Amino acid sequence: MMEAAATSGAYWLRLIIGLVVVLIFSQLNALFLVWLERKVAGHIQVRLGPMEVGPHGLLQTIVDGIKLVGKELITPARADRKLFVIAPVLVFMPVLVAFLVLPFGPDLIIRDMNVGLLLIFAFSTFSVLAILVGGWASNNKYALLGAIRSVAQAVAYEIPLLLSVMSVVIMVNSFRFSELVMAQQRVWFVFLQPVAALIYFICATAETNRAPFDIPEAESELVAGFHTEYSGMRFGLFFLAEYTNMFIVCAVATSLFFGGWHGPFGFSFKIPGVVWFLAKTYVLLFVLMWFRWTFPRVRFDQLMNFSWKVLIPLSMLNLVITALVLKFV
Amino acid sequence: MGYWKDIVLGGWSLIEGMKVTGRALFKPVVTVQYPRRHLEMSPAYRGHIELKVFPETGTHGCIACGTCQRVCPSHVIKVQGVKAHARSGKIATHYVIDYTRCSLCGLCVESCPTQTLKFSTEYELASDSRWDGVVDLVLRMEESRS
Numbered sequence: 437m438m439e440a441a442a443t444s445g446a447y448w449l450r451l452i453i454g455l456v457v458v459l460i461f462s463q464l465n466a467l468f469l470v471w472l473e474r475k476v477a478g479h480i481q482v483r484l485g486p487m488e489v490g491p492h493g494l495l496q497t498i499v500d501g502i503k504l505v506g507k508e509l510i511t512p513a514r515a516d517r518k519l520f521v522i523a524p525v526l527v528f529m530p531v532l533v534a535f536l537v538l539p540f541g542p543d544l545i546i547r548d549m550n551v552g553l554l555l556i557f558a559f560s561t562f563s564v565l566a567i568l569v570g571g572w573a574s575n576n577k578y579a580l581l582g583a584i585r586s587v588a589q590a591v592a593y594e595i596p597l598l599l600s601v602m603s604v605v606i607m608v609n610s611f612r613f614s615e616l617v618m619a620q621q622r623v624w625f626v627f628l629q630p631v632a633a634l635i636y637f638i639c640a641t642a643e644t645n646r647a648p649f650d651i652p653e654a655e656s657e658l659v660a661g662f663h664t665e666y667s668g669m670r671f672g673l674f675f676l677a678e679y680t681n682m683f684i685v686c687a688v689a690t691s692l693f694f695g696g697w698h699g700p701f702g703f704s705f706k707i708p709g710v711v712w713f714l715a716k717t718y719v720l721l722f723v724l725m726w727f728r729w730t731f732p733r734v735r736f737d738q739l740m741n742f743s744w745k746v747l748i749p750l751s752m753l754n755l756v757i758t759a760l761v762l763k764f765v
Numbered sequence: 766m767g768y769w770k771d772i773v774l775g776g777w778s779l780i781e782g783m784k785v786t787g788r789a790l791f792k793p794v795v796t797v798q799y800p801r802r803h804l805e806m807s808p809a810y811r812g813h814i815e816l817k818v819f820p821e822t823g824t825h826g827c828i829a830c831g832t833c834q835r836v837c838p839s840h841v842i843k844v845q846g847v848k849a850h851a852r853s854g855k856i857a858t859h860y861v862i863d864y865t866r867c868s869l870c871g872l873c874v875e876s877c878p879t880q881t882l883k884f885s886t887e888y889e890l891a892s893d894s895r896w897d898g899v900v901d902l903v904l905r906m907e908e909s910r911s
Contacts, residue, residue: 480786483796730786731779746772 454546458535466679467497473725480729507668515665516573523570524666524673530559530566531680538687539613541697541710552613553605556688557598560643563677564590567652570674571662582661585736586652589642592743593649597639599751600632603758604692617696624695631754633693635747637720640685642743644678646724648731649739656733686720687713694720806886813864814873815885816906825906826881827857833873833882841866842873857903864890865898 471486471494478485486493511520537552539545549555564587571583605611607628608619619625626633642649653661663674690696694716697709734742797804806812816825829846841863846855874882892898 476790479790479794482789482792482794484794484798487798726783726786726790730782 450546454536455532458532458546462532462535462680462683463676465683466676467501469679469682469721470497470500470675472722473728476722476725477729480726501672504672505669509668509670510665512575512665515575519569519573520665521670523566523573524670524677526566526569527563527677528673528680530562531677531684533559534684537613538684539617539691539696540713541708542614544710545614548612548614550610550612553601553611553616553688553692556684557594557601560681560684561590561594563681567662570666574662574665576665578658578660579662579664582652582654582658582664586645586662589645589649589652589739592740593639593642593747596635596743596747596751597643599748599755600629600635600639601692603629603632603751603755606755606759606762613691613696617691617698620695621698622701624693624698624700626693629693629754629758631750632758633689635751635754636693637689637723638747640689641724641727642739644681644685644724646682647728648734650728650733651736651739654733682721682724683717686717686724689720690716806888808886810884810886810888811869811871812885812887813867813869813890813900814862814882814902815887816860816902817881817883818906818910819881825857825903826879827860827903828879829855829857830878832876832878836872836876838870838872839866839868859904860902861899862902863899865895 474496475485475493486496489495489499511517534556536546537549537555539548539552567586568583571579571581571586574580604616604625607625608616610616645652652658653663658664663671666674690713695712697713699705699707699712816827818824819826827844827846829844831844834842834844843859843861844857845859846857848855869884871884874884890898
């Protein structure tokens with residue numbers, strides 16, 4: 437079907453509309469999430485958060501964005517100029533690609549690829565490369581340390597992430613997002629695979645460099661980590677990519693474990709699927725923020741120990757048990 | 766069995782932590798939106814000193830004895846008074862403090878024989894000239910009464 441459509445104008449129209457919508461959505465989503473983050477942080481600390489610009493500070497992030505656009509782009513004197521400039525673009529590009537296959541609703545997938553899930557993980561690994569490039573090109577010890585930590589962390593946490601996702605994939609026998617979501621029409625996989633869901637969520641927190649796993653940008657040790665030397669909209673792109681990445685990992689969690697566009701237990705309450713999907717994703721995003729303002733940052737050895745000694749064995753065990761149950765029951 | 770115990774206990778402590786922050790999320794905020802809302806200061810607040818107004822006389826009780834002037838470690842107080850006629854006691858006409866150098870030790874308040882000094886609850890003291898910190902308390906009292 438895809439091959440037949442590929443030659444027609446409708447195919448290109450679909451891609452272009454999808455791209456425009458994704459660009460607009462990712463910007464608006466990041467603006468909203470930054471605002472939400474500051475609000476959640478505020479209320480957890482029994483204060484108000486942004487209140488001045490717009491109703492309850494809603495327009496605060498737009499004003500901040502305008503400020504960022506207006507600022508000078510500074511390149512450090514002995515930085516690797518080409519890599520330094522290209523890193524913010526590199527970090528944002530894979531984020532956009534991931535939107536290609538996210539299943540927002542039964543008819544709201546830009547391209548329902550048979551390797552959808554793999555594509556997302558392949559490209560999200562790519563953003564680690566961008567962080568390494570940015571940290572290396574800055575010619576700054578803090579940036580380099582942040583970048584190196586980020587790579588070490590990504591290597592450690594990608595394994596349990598993929599293992600926990602594998603245990604869902606072997607249940608459905610597909611990497612295609614529409615099939616993964618359709619399989620959860622009655623029962624969400626979070627009830628069948630609670631351990632995998634938990635491990636996925638922990639690893640997703642680490643993958644997006646969020647507290648308590650935010651050692652690549654640990655403010656108290658590394659100034660700002662890999663983006664220490666970035667200013668203006670180059671910094672803005674790193675920031676945007678971080679928040680869009682948060683959305684992506686939560687959207688993947690929603691479609692893998694929380695039933696995607698389905699309502700609970702097959703009841704949809706006449707609410708459109710995309711609303712269900714976005715509602716669940718934003719609840720997960722809220723939990724990520726809740727994590728950030730609750731847990732202190734882990735030490736580097738704790739981070740590595742936790743991944744190699746706890747998450748990887750547990751996810752491996754979970755995968756083996758799932759495989760055995762599928763084979764013999 | 767330390768391995769599993771660590772995981773379970775550690776996980777439980779994380780949930781406990783999230784309960785604490787979760788509850789804080791719905792607590793009423795303590796922030797006061799300052800320029801729009803003002804707090805009522807507690808009477809124990811120590812602002813700069815001020816002359817008390819006694820309801821019996823309708824005015825302050827300062828006899829310009831100069832005890833506060835002498836006891837002040839920073840020499841920021843200047844009192845002047847006049848006698849209405851030869852037999853009467855002195856009454857202060859000018860009571861000037863340089864609040865910018867006052868250390869709020871409170872010796873003047875303690876030493877005042879007529880107990881006519883108190884701490885005000887004034888806290889918005891920012892201004893653009895250092896002479897704004899030099900206040901005549903008698904003048905101030907009269908302005909606040911009118």
